[in-house]
Amino acid sequence: MLKPLYDIDVLLPFVSANSIIVTPNERLARAISHAYDTFQADQGLEAWAKISVMSLNRVFERWLDEGRLAPCLKPQQAQYLWESIIRGRMPDDHVTGWLNPKALALESYKTYELIYHYQLRADQSFASAMAADPDSATFYEWLQSFEHDIIKHGWVTQAQQWQALASCHCKLAADVIMVDFDTLTPLQRAACERVSERVRFVRSVLPPSIDAAKTSVCAFQDADEQLRWVAAWAKAHYESKQGERLGIVVPDLNTHRQRLEYHLRQAFGLEHSDYTSLPVNFSAGMAASQVPLIDAAASVLKLSLGRLRPPELLALARSPYLSLCVSHHEFRALREALYDLAPAKLGHSELLLILEQLSKEVPDSALSRWLLTSRVDSKDATCLEHVRHWEQSLQAAGWPGKRGLDSVEYQAFKLWQRTLRDLVSWDGLRPKWAASDALTLLESSLTNSVFQPETPDQNIQVLGTLEAAGLCFDRLIVTDAVAGHFPERIALSPFLPKHLQRQYKMPRADEDQEYQLAKSLLEGMAARSQSLYFSYVALADESKVAVTPLLSQLEQSFPVVAELDRPVIPGVWSMMLESRGLTLTTPQGDLKGGAYRLGMHALCPMQAYSRYRLDIPEEASLEDGLSAKEQGLVLHKSMELLWRGKNRLEQVNPADIAPAVAEALKSISRARQVLLPDLALEAEQLRLETAIRLWLELESQRVPFNVLEHERKAELNLKGWTFSFRLDRLDALADDYSVIIDYKSTAPSTSTWFGGRLEQAQLPLYALALGEHVKGIAYGQISSTKPAKLVGAGQQGFGKGVKVIENWGEQKTLWERALLDLIDELEVGEASVLPSARACRYCDFAAICRVQLSDDEEEGTDE
Template identity: 30%
Template sequence: MSLRPLFQDMDSIARLLAEDVAILTPNRRLSRAIREAEALERQTSGQTVWPSSTVLPLRQYWIERWRFAVTRGFLAPYTLLDSAAQRLVWRQVIDQDSEGRFSLLSPTRAAALCQEASERLALWRIDPGDADTRQLFSFDEDSMAFLRWEKAFRSVLKDMDAMTPEQALEALLNCPEAMDQAVAIMSDDDLPPLHDALCRAAGECHRVAPPRQEGRVLPLRGFSEPRAELQAAARWCREQYLKDPGGRYAVVLSDMQNDRDRLEFFLRQEFDCLSKNYASLPVNFATGFRLDRVPLVRDALRILELSLPEVTVETVITLLQSRFVSPFKIHAEKREASLRRLRELARERVPQHVLHGVLEELFDRSLGAPPWDLVLQRSTNGAWQKRARSPSQWLEPFKAILNAWGWPYGTALDSLEYQQAVQWRETLDAFAAQDHVVAELSLAEAIQSLRELLGEQQFQPRTDDQAVQVLGPLETTGLQFDALWITGMSADRWPAAAQPNPYLPHSLQRQSGMPHADAAWERRWAEARWTQWLQGATEIQISYVNLVDGSEVLPSSLLSDGAVTAETSESRPDDRWLTQRAASTFESLALAAVPVSDEERVSQGVGTSVLEQQSACPFLAFAAARLAATPLPAPVAGLLPSERGTLLHRALYTLWGEIKDSENLHRIDESELEAVIDAAVGFALQGIDKARLDVLGGALLDLEQQRLRRVLLRWLEVERARDEGFTVVAREEPREHVLGGLRLRLRLDRVDELSDGSTVIVDYKSGSPGSVSQWLGDRPARPQLPLYALLEPFASGIAYASLKPGMEGFKGIGKRAFEAGIASARDHVDDDGDGETQDAPENAMEALRGHWRKALAELAEEFIGGISPVDPTVEACRYCQRFSLCRLGEELL
């Protein structure tokens, strides 16, 4: 079925086209729509050949006229710098500014803002060298810096015989030979003074108002979250399309940058185009994806980044899993081991020599792997890395590295990936063409410059015209739709807050009417868009998110004319999956318990964590202890929490080996105590693996040393304040214990002997210690210390030693409350009715031991018996990383 044309007012420009008047539009989309409408009209009238009409975006048309004037010799030839080249020059000027009196957090961002400021001055025909203008700049340090940079920028361009497009258009005004064609402007908006002057200088200038129709505005719809709004818009598109596939429908996204990808997902979900029908989505998007973020190009950049002195762990892991590099033959176990080792480096960036060592072990040449050492040599050890080159000279090394990695592997690229590869090559050509802008770049600068150039490119798949359009606020100009949905019409977005350029005086921007200069400009712009939308569709649906971070958000004040009636619309789940589920045939499978085998019992010894996992969720214990399904650690900057805990345990082990008891602790003077602490910390840090030391660096170890000293000093103050004397009789003592048939390997952090001869088992906690209540109940959530109490039948108490800053102290249970934070066992045992428990503390502690013996044995027997249902407690799923195994999320659906 053919689609109705997006431009439906050919009568308004038919005469102009016949007279060879150039039709100038505000954007490419309207130009294309007019050309398509003209072609359809001529074909309908029986024409097969017709003269080409001039229908172009306004800026592009005048640039073409400047090129015409240069070609004919009317104007002197200059190199015209595109946006990327201009930004490079601005960046160089800013970096070389010898008079700069402040540092910039982001010179790249500053270069972009300076380019924008320079462009606006040119479009508004404001000379920064004018005395009155310079006076306005003198009141702000940033503006004065911009004047310095702008002068240097002009000087660089003069030396290069180059121009910006705006400078070229200013020169065009003085060339009447190139201004002989009449033009027609397809817009109601005010033009910048430079564009307005060009149009007035043309042979004849017409203004053509965009077509108007009175649209019917439907009631405003408010949603509690952006997801619900976008889901509803996608569902609406599908409903409209099913009613009339030949119609024209559009969604206007107020925030195209953040909402575009999410809306595409929901549209694909609605039109069933997520998998096999991926290429059949009847939707055109006004914007595509940044080219540097599409997988094919993203992986190419990551390969190049391997040549840098440091590389992110995530980069390497992604490349090892990429389908765009040669399929090196790797044992699955080796791949997993290497990935784990990379993760366990616990650093976001790793140096080349560490990375080289990890990857060299990965590939098995006996399986026919390519010469990986050659790949590594080309990527990491080439002398070419150290020499600066021009952009074009970097192309050969870049191509050699990509070829060594086999990128892009094979020929099985789909249509979209092939288009991406073509655009990648075109961008490389543009990168090489920057030789006239920048002399030489280091390797890091070359990769960053290429990345920025790719980031400016939009990958827009080449697709046929479709019924549904997803547009930004400016892209509906002159187009007619059967139905239009406008999202994000909230008071905080329409009108938006002013965003003046920080390098231009605000007063100058306001007086000149520059974009985003003040609230008045934003209001006028928003009203113009609103009027345009009302006149561009037969039916108009408006929506907004009425709740942000728990606070109510009002609809836009543009809607206050009474034309819209508000209604609240909550999101509803997509119920099509219920239909699919009802139509499916499910097989019932009885999941029988799989007891621990004799071989497992012999080969395995587990810690107390298995009982904790069995208590939290039996399947978690099964997955962790028997399947060895351990998630890969996320790369972090610095030491892992587990490493910090190990260092603290080693330091405390050494510390109490030297101090031994409370008597020595009270007798030792401060200088001697600090020496003992320094020795303990030094011993702890010596336990760090050399490879980890290389990764972490000396500065981080110095910080860790200071942290450990602070923790130990604060903790010894707690120990000095204890009510009873004590002697440390055991430190990091290994034990084995069989419970319910389960062999447990344990390690007691510390055992203290009190002055009355009784003992207390102490377990260090560097994080939050939790609550004593977690030791109680039929399935103790934290069974470690209760289990230790069974190992020491004569222990008078068990306690956490919390070393977390701000929470230092003991927390536990004893025969009696002998320390602050140690509660009496009688407080946690129900009276049996005869008064015996209340009168005898020993009986209370023994009652708890009896309860723990029974409860923990039941957990152990469950594990040994293979009882492993997915049955988590409320808290169990909060930090669990095994959802892909238990499939609990799918089950809840």
């Protein structure tokens, strides 16, 4: 059993049956309670009266209840009122940043609390001092409006309730013991003394000077090096002496908690374990909005109001706490619908279009059933009504999941319920709320609420500076031991005259006061620890940083911190290379993927096997405008319409280009046309008009030709596999000479047509399919940003950029042989990795093969 974190012998002489022990924070209260219970058990007792110990905030709530004082506004509600007042008085052209009403409201709330807690109104010079300073005078006007509003509506603030306790005529406690208070406002002291028959202040130890014999100071080059060393230190002492109490003090714990936990998990080898696996207690929790179970619930509500982005919906569909997609097939159909439609936002109309497309694959999807029950009423309602609707919406979404919740998840679930209950109290500030405003309140509450799950007591405690006060450790590390933390920097309120803040010794208003507080804290830590380490980062923003002046007399060391080196698992290792997967069954009609699959296989068999045999979808991206697929569709349709009813170039009228493109744009799905902004369609219209004009100029320089067909269907059978495709265009030249042209916005390299693996298999397949009359193939590059050109090969030259092949029949035989070789590889399940710059640059399966290539490898060019 771990020894207590608190030395209960300090308090035993003071404790009686009617005593209330009050602490600055909950952690010290729990430590005292545990230490007292341990002491009683060590005395051989089997039962004893529990000691009454609670934090100052808890005893404040208890006294309000016992004194029958009215419930007070929560800080978030008070800040909301401040913000409303400030917005009403702020000019329309105000600048953002510091003059943001929300930031001003927070600072105003803090200033209001200071005025009450330091009893500034009792100072006869207060009003004149406020009027003399422009910023203070502005705040004073806001203050008068704020107090007028709360009186008008009968609201009460927390500061006013402290004032009410300080004026109370009844005694609510017989004996109050205030333990280890380094900071206590005059109003809090007055309230405690007023409601108690007796108040005593106790310090756990009388701080001595810091003993250099048991103290070390370590400097590091960067923050990660410091945290990595701290984590390694914690692991080493945890494993060497299981019963030791280890403490890690991090002044800015909220900022560094996540990074420190990462290094601790690395050191203990628990990177992928659950929350409770690490033998560490963190005094700082996380924002409730960051807890996965709560985030899933809030995201469902945001989805109902159109506040979610498409990638967030996909993440939500995979959440274990929801049932928005009940099968892999349904999730995949949703994913494809999202990427096909690529909505910029997810409002109700966009969701309906997505569900319309989703219904083609999943007629009765879970997402569509949820949407039917989650339609948000446009009318304003009370927070209570909004909460009831949200609960129905979450139930329809399957939250919090079908599986049982573990302890941490259950605590998160209870916090969510408490947050919803607290939200109902906002109806006292305003009778009706728009759904979006109510959700904003909920999000703000979750951001400001701290989730601190109760976990078993552990050897290692990670604490903020003030939370470490009063606790005892065998070994303690204090990180970031520099000026700015010890002592803290001066931070004056912008709304109170500076001389008043210093005169009344307000927090962080006086350098000497902060120095003495830091000295008291550090000396207290030294007195309650058997061994003490201080660490800091010696370089910040390319400037040297010195250790806090409180420790400048101590000798410093600069430990070398090695990267974490995991031991290799012992055993006999062998290497097995297997480049083949499962063989294909007997040919059964069309080969899935067709020419594109053959080209992908030629480029890298692993990619083709992953895509078509393992059925891993290629990575898609949500486009702001038209997708590459849509641009290709519109290009092909535009060219088909432009040439419809014509076979010679002189018949093509440049005036027909714009109508052809406009009509082709209508071939985009109805849903996409609704979702795409008008600007995107207009830009595509202009882009294609320019590209086609450039292309027609190139065509006018070619040898005479007639266009025989557009979008001709064709088939080719190779080894029992059928390849079906459409030819973009078939041109006829003189002497029974036909050529195939395939439109591309960027013409690919044709170098592999004449040696190596046939990475561009499309046009060779077309040439084989149409037989002897076809004696040329080429890609036609139609682009508004690149020069129009033909890239291909033929028995004769039919344009600049076309390579002449004297023995065309032999070339087609070579292509057929290369295609048959690729089909042979497909049939035997070839899946080897063929890394190259061209293959790896746009690979969607890098996580599978994990081959990395140098960025400077050059790609082949067209000949």
